Amino acid sequence: MPEALQTVERHGRVLYITAGWRHDENDDDALRHDVGLEGEPLPIYEWFEDLARKAPDLFEAHHQQQDEIRALKGLYRARLDPAIAALRLMLAQREQDPDSTFVKEEFQDAVEALHALRHRYVRQCDRIRAEFTEKWHPLDHPQVSRRVQQIEGMLREARAVLIAGGHVGVLRNRLEFFGFGESLRQARRRGVGVLAWSAGAMAVTEDVVLFHDDPPSGQAHPEVLDRGLGLARHIVVLPHARQRLQLHDKTKVALLALRFQSACVGLENGAWLAEQEGTWVNRGQPDAAFRLSQDGEVHLLEKADA
Amino acid sequence: MYRVAELQKRIEADPRRADHELEQFVKSNEFPLLEADTALFFFWDKRSVDSIHLVHFVFGLESRQEFQRIPGTDAYYLPLELPHAARVEYKFEVRRGGVLQWMRDPLNGRQAFDPFGSNSVCPMPGYIEPQWCRADPRARRGHMERIRVQSKAWGETRDVYIYLPAEYKPHKKYPLLICHDGDDYRKYAGIRKVLDNLIYRHDVAPLIVAFTSGGAGRNVEYGANPRQAQFIVEDVIPAVTARHAINESPETMGLMGASFGGVTSLYTAWQYPGKFGQLMLQSGSFAFTDIGRHDRGPLWDPIVKFVNQFRADPRRINLVPEPGQPHRATRVFVSCGTFEGLIYYNRSMAPILRDAGMKVRYVEAQDGHNWINWRDRLRDGLTWLFPGHLWMYYE
Numbered sequence: 001m002p003e004a005l006q007t008v009e010r011h012g013r014v015l016y017i018t019a020g021w022r023h024d025e026n027d028d029d030a031l032r033h034d035v036g037l038e039g040e041p042l043p044i045y046e047w048f049e050d051l052a053r054k055a056p057d058l059f060e061a062h063h064q065q066q067d068e069i070r071a072l073k074g075l076y077r078a079r080l081d082p083a084i085a086a087l088r089l090m091l092a093q094r095e096q097d098p099d100s101t102f103v104k105e106e107f108q109d110a111v112e113a114l115h116a117l118r119h120r121y122v123r124q125c126d127r128i129r130a131e132f133t134e135k136w137h138p139l140d141h142p143q144v145s146r147r148v149q150q151i152e153g154m155l156r157e158a159r160a161v162l163i164a165g166g167h168v169g170v171l172r173n174r175l176e177f178f179g180f181g182e183s184l185r186q187a188r189r190r191g192v193g194v195l196a197w198s199a200g201a202m203a204v205t206e207d208v209v210l211f212h213d214d215p216p217s218g219q220a221h222p223e224v225l226d227r228g229l230g231l232a233r234h235i236v237v238l239p240h241a242r243q244r245l246q247l248h249d250k251t252k253v254a255l256l257a258l259r260f261q262s263a264c265v266g267l268e269n270g271a272w273l274a275e276q277e278g279t280w281v282n283r284g285q286p287d288a289a290f291r292l293s294q295d296g297e298v299h300l301l302e303k304a305d306a
Numbered sequence: 307m308y309r310v311a312e313l314q315k316r317i318e319a320d321p322r323r324a325d326h327e328l329e330q331f332v333k334s335n336e337f338p339l340l341e342a343d344t345a346l347f348f349f350w351d352k353r354s355v356d357s358i359h360l361v362h363f364v365f366g367l368e369s370r371q372e373f374q375r376i377p378g379t380d381a382y383y384l385p386l387e388l389p390h391a392a393r394v395e396y397k398f399e400v401r402r403g404g405v406l407q408w409m410r411d412p413l414n415g416r417q418a419f420d421p422f423g424s425n426s427v428c429p430m431p432g433y434i435e436p437q438w439c440r441a442d443p444r445a446r447r448g449h450m451e452r453i454r455v456q457s458k459a460w461g462e463t464r465d466v467y468i469y470l471p472a473e474y475k476p477h478k479k480y481p482l483l484i485c486h487d488g489d490d491y492r493k494y495a496g497i498r499k500v501l502d503n504l505i506y507r508h509d510v511a512p513l514i515v516a517f518t519s520g521g522a523g524r525n526v527e528y529g530a531n532p533r534q535a536q537f538i539v540e541d542v543i544p545a546v547t548a549r550h551a552i553n554e555s556p557e558t559m560g561l562m563g564a565s566f567g568g569v570t571s572l573y574t575a576w577q578y579p580g581k582f583g584q585l586m587l588q589s590g591s592f593a594f595t596d597i598g599r600h601d602r603g604p605l606w607d608p609i610v611k612f613v614n615q616f617r618a619d620p621r622r623i624n625l626v627p628e629p630g631q632p633h634r635a636t637r638v639f640v641s642c643g644t645f646e647g648l649i650y651y652n653r654s655m656a657p658i659l660r661d662a663g664m665k666v667r668y669v670e671a672q673d674g675h676n677w678i679n680w681r682d683r684l685r686d687g688l689t690w691l692f693p694g695h696l697w698m699y700y701e
Contacts, residue, residue, distance in 0.1 A: 023475055023478065165699075166699065166701055167698050167699055168698055168700055169698050170698075198700040198701050199699070202700060210697050210698065212696060215697060216509050216685055216686070216693075216696070217689045217690050239700045240700065
């Protein structure tokens with residue numbers, strides 16, 4: 001991370017967000033050490049929790065919005081399971097009978113059904129959020145708008161913003177609540193670097209995808225949590241994929257890659273992907289970033305010259 | 307059997323070299339010798355014995371099996387066919403000069419401990435010790451504190467140990483799990499380390515665990531005894547909630563125990579319906595009768611009576627659906643070793659719980675009535691009852 005930070009040419013403070021650490025948001029000694037003395041926290045987890053006391057109605061309404069999204073998630077899962085089972089079946093059929101036109105067509109339709117299901121789920125999440133925004137105008141609430149102004153002021157002076165990992169749902173929701181999607185987009189245009197890792201990296205992409213092939217209980221299909229901030233485009237980020245995914249299982253790899261139009265990229269410790277003229281290049285360790293392909297293979301991303 | 311047959315052949319070919327051959331055999335092998343699905347137990351201490359038997363705790367196999375002697379030597383062996391993933395605890399029963407002695411296998415350093423001492427362990431090739439049982443230097447350690455509880459139920463003071471997760475924050479409310487035979491779970495199943503690891507990995511949600519242990523009459527106390535249930539609900543829980551913020555909704559209140567500890571866990575839920583929505587029952591001594599009397603002795607009378615009552619009305623311990631929570635139900639984890647005499651009772655329990663509308667996870671293992679079996683199932687049980695945010699954490 002210090003190496004990546006050095007590539008940011010702009011001067012100013014380094015801001016960091018550790019909301020994914022939830023109650024441990026302020027246990028940031030190790031991170032401060034990495035960043036150096038110039039680092040300054042953006043404690044958005046704490047700011048949001050403050051709303052429980054200072055704006056309880058808004059806080060409660062936001063919780064209700066999240067409950068609705070959770071209920072929606074249950075329905076999404078109920079449809080996701082059979083859709084994945086169908087695609088798995090088509091995949092097996094296609095391998096057995098690669099020349100069959102109708103198998104190809106059904107296979108393609110099964111893939112598109114999963115894309116459509118994902119789009120619908122995300123649109124429904126957007127609708128729930130839009131209703132909340134229309135009713136409550138959270139960014140105009142005095143307790144929120146003063147924080148937003150504070151964030152924008154800090155971003156104007158900033159050289160870079162770091163977004164650490166942790167609980168991706170909490171992190172994504174807090175970032176979204178305080179309007180980071182737009183403010184970070186503007187900051188980037190001014191040359192402010194955005195460096196995000198693990199859950200932080202997931203939160204800045206377009207689709208936040210939760211995944212684990214072997215959870216101790218419950219279902220194991222990767223699923224979309226929600227829309228991300230959309231700063232990093234055309235990529236689905238899969239941190240610690242070697243630990244969480246059975247990458248030797250070609251069927252599972254293919255099923256995951258087929259479900260997204262964007263590239264599914266596994267990131268391990270030492271990985272560093274940088275956006276360069278609209279494409280992603282690997283500036284980190286060569287074996288720490290890899291792409292899951294639709295044929296079930298895993299391809300290392302070649303290291304690009306810095 | 308191949309290697310011991312080869313050994314026999316070499317000894318038969320040159321009996322004068324028997325000791326040398328045996329020395330080499332013992333030095334160059336690990337015991338019990340595993341070949342395919344057979345474990346070969348071996349005994350040779352250079353002295354003759356009157357008899358030697360393998361004593362094990364595998365229900366379904368003859369529990370005392372005699373070794374065979376290698377002709378012309380004081381070496382003895384016993385092949386035993388076992389399932390691929392079996393884990394067997396055993397001892398040798400050696401009779402020498404009319405004196406009978408139980409001992410651990412001198413050629414096998416693997417031991418398992420329990421309140422009665424220790425046994426030798428034979429893990430078959432398919433048994434894998436869970437990685438989360440071992441100390442993980444990355445895992446932050448929880449805190450353990452001892453409190454003295456003045457018990458109205460028992461009329462005396464009892465120690466309760468409270469586990470607080472590493473992330474413990476006084477202003478947060480945590481689930482509470484009451485663990486019976488807590489001293490033994492900590493000592494022989496290493497549950498503290500397991501909790502540290504599983505919470506660190508986000509497999510299990512941060513929770514508070516209260517470890518209680520029975521008194522001198524533990525079997526009577528845990529045998530479907532209303533005073534024990536009273537002790538948990540009226541003595542232990544108030545003492546814990548006086549010190550720590552507990553979420554007392556039944557969905558976050560759990561009971562766990564093994565053997566008679568499983569019985570008292572179920573019995574406490576039965577005595578206080580609606581209080582506990584999470585049960586972890588390991589190798590529960592759920593003896594029952596469909597007709598006639600049981601033959602297990604008077605200690606089991608209250609247990610059999612209770613289990614018979616429970617089987618007639620299992621819904622009593624299920625949580626009642628509420629507005630906004632139509633699918634509310636008690637979650638139960640049941641596990642048992644297939645080598646236990648209790649397997650029949652535990653297998654019978656799972657469908658009864660399910661049919662009563664509870665959410666049940668039932669797990670069997672090729673193991674016996676012992677603390678390592680119960681340790682090895684902790685992840686299955688704890689993640690079923692108190693799932694963590696593994697799905698959400700990326701660090």
